[in-house]
Amino acid sequence: MRAHCNTLKLACYLLICLALLGVSAAQAAPPERVEITFEINFGSMRLGIGEDRLKHDGKRYEVYSDTIPKGLAALFIDTIRREAKGSITDNGLRPVSFIERGRKKGIRAAEFDWTNNRLRLIHGESNQVVDLPKGSIDQASLPYAFAFAGKIPDDFSIHVTDGRRIKEYQYRIIGRERIKTVLGEIETIHVQRRPDPSTKRSFEFWVAVEQHYLPVQVRFTDKKGRLFESVVTSIRYP
Numbered sequence: 001m002r003a004h005c006n007t008l009k010l011a012c013y014l015l016i017c018l019a020l021l022g023v024s025a026a027q028a029a030p031p032e033r034v035e036i037t038f039e040i041n042f043g044s045m046r047l048g049i050g051e052d053r054l055k056h057d058g059k060r061y062e063v064y065s066d067t068i069p070k071g072l073a074a075l076f077i078d079t080i081r082r083e084a085k086g087s088i089t090d091n092g093l094r095p096v097s098f099i100e101r102g103r104k105k106g107i108r109a110a111e112f113d114w115t116n117n118r119l120r121l122i123h124g125e126s127n128q129v130v131d132l133p134k135g136s137i138d139q140a141s142l143p144y145a146f147a148f149a150g151k152i153p154d155d156f157s158i159h160v161t162d163g164r165r166i167k168e169y170q171y172r173i174i175g176r177e178r179i180k181t182v183l184g185e186i187e188t189i190h191v192q193r194r195p196d197p198s199t200k201r202s203f204e205f206w207v208a209v210e211q212h213y214l215p216v217q218v219r220f221t222d223k224k225g226r227l228f229e230s231v232v233t234s235i236r237y238p
Contacts, residue, residue, distance in 0.1 A: 030147045030212035031237045032056055038218070038230040040067065047073040050230050054144055054214075060087050061148075063140045078104045084140035086112070091135075092148045098138035100163055108163025110138055123164045133159045136166060143215035146189070146207045170194035179206055179217055182233050186216055200225040211235055 038050035048069035055062045063084040069077040080102050086095035098110040111120040112132060119132040136159040137145060154173035159166050174190035188206035195202060206217040216232040 030054065030214060033238050034214060035236040035238060036214060036232060037234040039233050040228065040230045042226065042228050046070070047077060047228070056088060058088060061085070061093060063144055065140050078102045082140040084138050086141065088148055093137065093141050093145050095138045095141050098140060098161065098163060110161045110163045112136070119161065119166060121161065121163060121165065130166060133168070135159070136161065143205055143218070146213040176209070177206065181216065181231055183235070186211070188216060189213070199223060
């Protein structure tokens, strides 16, 4: 299950057309500390919670994202911690490191060498160095890139890594939508990965217009066609 954050990964190269949406990058920048909690569901079944923390000082950022299964779900869903760190540039987020720890699946990591445009991928006993395309981002940073983005088109591609591989994905902006949450109705921008007819996998997320373009809903469909959804339950600025 990669519903949460999922993994929701719009960074330096990912410049979304916030101008068309009536917002500048400066207005979108969130407070220096943000804590977001999600409820994770599979249909009508509550699987657990997601807890995200974003910290930044305007120059550097850190994202910590936890997926915590509850009850019987803990028997078949992994507890996952993702961490991402990097810098904030004029063009958005530029990751330096990413690591994912799973109780069952072990560790995945990615180290970004922007000087030489090389990416080190670490997964189990595998340790390889591959080309690092301009504007690449990691899975944990992806959902937060909108909060620091400048102007970008509403149809774009981005390379995303999960520590095992780096792959190019096509994204599009569906438009503005109001979603219902326990916090009330929230005005959002709906972002969707373009469907691939060769797989059942899909990924989409919603960022809140009046909450600094932070992620408030994520949907993920796995290779078996199972749909997982994470919806915000709290946003704090401690």
